[in-house]
Each structure stands twice: as structure tokens, then as C-alpha cells.
Amino acid sequence: MVYRGMTTDLNPNTMAAWVSLIRASERAVSQVEAVLKYQNLPPLSWYDALIEVEKSGATGVRPYELRERLLMPQYGTSRLLARIEKAGYIQRVPCSMDGRGHVVKITNEGKAVRKRMWPIYSNCIKNMVETNLTHLQADALRSLVDCVAVDKIR
Amino acid sequence: MVYRGMTTDLNPNTMAAWVSLIRASERAVSQVEAVLKYQNLPPLSWYDALIEVEKSGATGVRPYELRERLLMPQYGTSRLLARIEKAGYIQRVPCSMDGRGHVVKITNEGKAVRKRMWPIYSNCIKNMVETNLTHLQADALRSLVDCVAVDKIR
DNA sequence: TTTATATAGATGCATATGCATGTATGTTTT
DNA sequence: AAAACATACATGCATATGCATCTATATAAA
16 A cells, blocks of 8 residues: 555546646746836836725825735735835835825826836736636636635634 | 727626736745745745756756747846855756757755655645636636637737 | 857845844823 | 734845846858
């Protein structure tokens, strides 16, 4: 009887799905990053931050809220915002409600660059997803990947 | 008539699939990395390299072949191998067939650590994929993500 | 065969990330 | 109100990554 590790083996379909999932997202992200860079535009992470900040409007958004929405570590958010601010696309102003914190707001330059990024970005998504999957398939894909790595609370 | 950018808008299903795909793979990878780190094991990229080197057996494998299989930049491969070698898990020996290159072989320590990583890694996959998707669904997921970001040659 | 060009791999430098910890302010407990 | 604790955010240090370039060898052209 051959020793097969502390767990029973993975089903081949499971393993294949795993490999394909990781590969696909790596391909996809690096593709978008390459195109953005080629167009002299900031990386994808800036887009995600800018769109959140822009959506927060004149009110602005707190870095910790951004951290929650973007699912990145606290120091990651801090430094990402520092870089984006340095580029002039956002402003960080002290928060009047909470002396510990800041409020982040988008600048006109920030709005402009986000607006320039969108057609490039969306075009990538179109090429990578929309041309390869029907809308029905896209929906099926979404509902399947939404089941991956979810924390089951019970 | 409102200007809507240089392209027509993305279908909502496409966009939703995109977002879910990226999020799922980020969750999944960071989950595996966290568990490996918690178990004082090397990162996922080491596993991928080690398994390829191990599969190459006594013959060994050339770094450029690894680069192709792992889909990483040349300098990335070079430095990843340098780190793994420093840890004693692989050996790089000059290639007798090609004076420019090297051949990479796994050491016994390398085999051992890869073997220790596998149950941890596969258990993550099991928790993240197998418990949430039937084998049929896993296969559907694989076939859908395999369509994403593929270069259509015509 | 000498010269040009391509390929394998390494590396200096700038930037990004992870980890731990620091500073400041807010909230809760006693 | 003082002390203890929690939260918001920044940062020093080590490591990792991207980019461009370098060295060495191989292959092709002249």
C-alpha cells in the first residue's frame, strides 16, 4: 500500500480547475498591466483606488475604508495612496471627525487619468473575456469563481 | 447624446465575471501563501519550480525551459533559482551541451520539502475548490477560465 | 575564419512589498 | 481623570520585482 500523503488525493477536475484559474488570472492581469504601461498609464491598482475615491465624491473616503474595499494590507494602502498623491491624482486631508485619520479625495487630474485609463482597461477586458465567452457563459463563470476560496461561516 | 468613451460599454456580465475572477484568484493565492508561511514552508512559487525540477529527474532541466513552463520573466527565474539553490533545495551545474547554460537538479532536501508542502497545498485547494464545487462544476470552471485571455491565432 | 547576430543567464539600480513597530489619537475601564 | 487598551496611519528594514544592460557562448553570414 503506497503512502499518499496525509490527505486523500485531489480529484483531477479540482486540480485542473485550480491550475487553470491561477494561470488565467495571471495571464489576464499581466496583460492589462502591459497594455496600461505601453500607454504610459499607471498600474491597475491605481485604477481600483481612483475609482473608489472618485465614487466617494466630495465627501471623500477614509484610507481604512479603502483598505477594506480593496482587500489590501494597511501598509499597502498607505503607500499606494502616498504614491498616487505624489502623482497629484488624489489629496489626503486631515479628518475633522477623527484626529487620527485622513480623508482622501480625487483631484481633477485624478479624474482625468482615470477616465483615460478606462477605455484601455475595458478594452482589455472585452478582448480577454467578452470575445471568448457569451454573456451567459460569463455569468456562469462569475457564479463558479464566486464559490472559490469563500469562507464558510456557520 | 452622451459620450461613452472610445468603445461601447462592457456587458455587465462580462465585467462581473472579470471582477470575480481577479478577486477569487487573489483570495485563493494569498490564502495558500498564508498557510504555507504559517507552516514555515517556502512560498508557492518555490513549489511550482520544485515540482518541475523534480519531474525532470536525473536529467535536470534548463532554466530557460523552466521560464517557459512557469511563465515568468527571465530575471525572475534566475533569481528564484538562486534563492532556492541558496536554501539547498536545488543544484545548478554548468551544462556540458551548452557552455552558456546550466542544468538544474533537485536535491534530497528539495524533494523532502516539496513532499512536505504538498499536503498543505493540496489541502488548501481542497478547502477552497473541492468543498465548494462538484467535480462537474470544477470541470465547467476549468473550461470557462481556459477561454479567458487566450491569444487567438488565426 | 573573421564578423555579425542571437541566445542563456546574471546583475545594478530603482521601485514595490511584507513584517514589525512607531506615533498619535480615540475609546473604555477603573 | 488616570490608566489601559484599541484604532488610524506611517515607516525602517529586509526582501522581491521590473527594467535595462552586461557577460559569455553559440550560431549564422560575409
